[in-house]
Amino acid sequence: MRKLLSALLIVAIVAPLAGCGSAGSSNKVRIGLITPLTGDVKTYGESVKQGAELAIDQWNKNGGVLGKQIELSLADDKNDPAEASAAATKLITQDKIKLLLGGVTSKCAIPVSEIAEKNQVLDISPTATSPKLTVDPWPGGTRKEYxxxxxxxxxxxxxxxSQFxxxxxxxxxxxxxDNGNDYCVGLAQSFRxxxxxxxxxxxxxxxxxxxxxxxxAILTKVIADNPDMLYIPDYYGTVNLIAKQARAMGFKGTFAGxxxxxxxxxxxxxxxxxxxTNHYSPDDPRPEVQNFVKAYKDKYGTVPDALGMLAYEGTNLLLNAVKxxxxxxxxxxxxxxxxxxxxxTVSGDITFNADGNPIKGIAILKISGGKQELVTSVKPTSE
Incomplete structure (x- = not known):
């Protein structure tokens, strides 16, 4: 009898502890976000962080997903592919994250996608536009299913x-x-x-x-050719340098990017x-856009750029899929x-094509009076 009581006592003690351990490991839905919080494009990282956090806050206030609260784990890739790879590896192998958002720039998102695919971890980049993110080589390569x-x-x-x-x-x-950046190379080749x-x-x-x-040296060639337009498919920091030097050297044409x-x-x-070209305009009168802009401004005190919108959109797409x-x-x-x-979503009604790309439209913006002005919208292709 004493042995039976002792055994029952052990079961009574161990069972609740085991239950607590199980609940502690599964009472949240965990998402890893890889974004450049420092480095040469840190404004991208801050916008992405804010957009993702806003979406998660809204979900959590409405009960979370699967009856659980959502937890975001941040990793700073500094816009460096090696840092991005290290961050993805840590989140997956050490932190046991199974759902990823990121990277942000294509040069960081592509190595992250390769690590995620190898480990069968879901990865959705809010903002990486290189086709090689989901299909490599592109076109005609292998689809990364995750x-x-x-x-x-x-x-x-x-x-x-080009059409505009x-x-x-x-x-x-x-x-x-920039011939060392997949984003810049892909845009330049496609535009040409x-x-x-x-x-x-x-x-x-x-x-x-x-x-x-x-x-x-290259701007001397540009000015000698006297083009109507100089296409600069790069990030804002480099665009600033090139545009300023071009104007100082006498370029009178239109910049585009x-x-x-x-x-x-x-x-x-x-x-x-x-x-x-951009992903949306905060001046778009659709309720989905204006409701998002208001919520973002109320929380952060500023109008959301496209990076913040896409992070918000990507997080909602991910959590809707979990649901x-x-x-x-x-x-x-x-x-x-x-x-x-x-x-x-904010940018429209999303359907994914076979390559894991959303079928969606595009906005063409003009810098006018120091502000972004919506000029026209291009409807999505059916592919």
């Missing part, structure tokens, strides 16, 4: 800008780009393809390296009158994400 994005791809935004330029009588363009196919002329197509700060321009640190005075799957198991979540059709 990898998605919340933004359009570079091929689409380059096509949209040609329709606005900018018939000759020059292109300068679509622009020349549409009847435009490109005589100057010049590369530089990320460490360059003096662009006078891509979503990497979207930052409060863009030198709007120098690029006044320029155009760039739909009824599980935070990465395999079930990726199947739910792939099956997403007509999910209403």
């Amino acid at each position: 990898v998605f994005r919340a933004c359009f791809i570079d091929d689409f935004q380059a096509s949209a800008m 330029a040609l329709s606005n009588n900018m018939k000759k363009a020059a292109v300068v780009y 393809k679509y622009y020349t196919q549409g009847g435009g002329t490109i005589n100057v197509y010049e590369a530089y390296s990320q460490s360059d700060t003096d662009f006078s 891509a979503d990497g321009w979207d930052s409060p640190d863009l030198d709007v005075q120098t690029v006044e009158g320029s155009y760039f 739909t799957a009824g599980s935070d198991d990465p395999t079930k979540v990726k199947d739910a994400l792939q099956a997403t059709k007509g999910f209403t």
Whole structure:
């Protein structure tokens, strides 16, 4: 009898402890966010962090997902691919995170996607536009089944800008780009393809390296050619340097670029009158846009840029897939994400194509009076 009582006592003590341990490891849905909180594009990182946190706060205030609260683990990749890889490895192997958001820039997001795919961890990049994020090599390569994005791809935004330029009588363009960055290379190549196919002329197509700060040699070629437009598909810091040097050297044409321009640190005075492709406009009157802008401004005191919007959108896409799957198991979540059709977000109703890319539209913005002005919207392709 004493042995039986002792055994029962042990069971009575151990069972609750085991139950507490199980609840402690499963009472939250955990998401890892890899973003550049320091480094040369830290404004991107802050916007992405804020957009993701806003979405999670809203979900948590409404009961979370699967009856659990959502917990965000942050990792700073400094916009360095090696740092991004280390962050992904730590989050996956040490912290046991199974759901990832990030990276932010394509050069960091691509190595993160490779690590996530290898470990069968769900990864959705809010903002990386290189097609190689989900399919490598692109086109015609292997689809990374566990990898998605919340933004359009570079091929689409380059096509949209080329069509806009040609329709606005900018018939000759020059292109300068960073040859060590997949984002810049992909945009430059796609823009040249679509622009020349549409009847435009490109005589100057010049590369530089990320460490360059003096662009006078290639800008001399640009100015000698006298193009209507100089296409600079890079991040805002480099755009500022190139545009300022070009104006100082006498360039009178129009600057144009891509979503990497979207930052409060863009030198709007120098690029006044320029155009760039982007993911949305905060001036869009649709209720989904205005409700998001208000919530973001109420929380952070500023108008959200496209990076903040995409992080908010990507987080909502991810959590909706968790809810739909009824599980935070990465395999079930990726199947739910792939099956997403007509999910209403800030930028429109989202459906994923076979490559894990959302079918969505694009905004073309003009820098006018030091502010972004919506010029036109381009409807999404059906692919």
